[in-house]
Amino acid sequence: MSDNTLPGEGVSEYPLHLTVNGMERRTTVPVACTAADLLRDDMRLTGTRVGCSRGVCGACVALVDGVPAATCSMFAFQLEGCDVQTIEGLEQDGQLHLVQQAFVDQGAFQCGYCTSGMVLLTKALLERHPRPDRATIAEWISSNVCRCTGYAQIIAAVEQAAARLAGEEGA
Ligand code: FES
Ligand code: FES
Numbered sequence: 001m002s003d004n005t006l007p008g009e010g011v012s013e014y015p016l017h018l019t020v021n022g023m024e025r026r027t028t029v030p031v032a033c034t035a036a037d038l039l040r041d042d043m044r045l046t047g048t049r050v051g052c053s054r055g056v057c058g059a060c061v062a063l064v065d066g067v068p069a070a071t072c073s074m075f076a077f078q079l080e081g082c083d084v085q086t087i088e089g090l091e092q093d094g095q096l097h098l099v100q101q102a103f104v105d106q107g108a109f110q111c112g113y114c115t116s117g118m119v120l121l122t123k124a125l126l127e128r129h130p131r132p133d134r135a136t137i138a139e140w141i142s143s144n145v146c147r148c149t150g151y152a153q154i155i156a157a158v159e160q161a162a163a164r165l166a167g168e169e170g171a
Contacts, residue, residue: 035074036060134155
């Protein structure tokens, strides 16, 4: 008689080994646990916001192996072996990351709900395009929704961060 059991069937929890903000973490996760729930509820990294829960708004973005990822729309077990960075991991020795500082300087947030995702998205953008033009910035941030700012200040913050990265005086 054939065995009709599907791969993974009957498994309710997965062991998980990953790095989060530079720290090695081991845990177990329910099969249906999302990456956002793992970060927010289990690890208390609540800077990862959940808005739409559908992979549309970008509020829940974390960097997974350096790539912006909608954590609401992936399973926690998919993070096995990954290097995850959340907004909590950007500050170093009490100093805001250059991108965070640019958002502060430009007043690029109001309610702040989108800001974690926007900042992490900007970090990833500048790693790939150190001096992005307006079209490139607009294309990247179009994946994230801000209901407050009208985007002008966010674009200004990305440009300021790029200029500071390039070492421009007065940026
Ligand atoms: S909450 Fe994940 S994309 Fe909106
Ligand atoms: S600052 Fe409120 S959603 Fe962007």
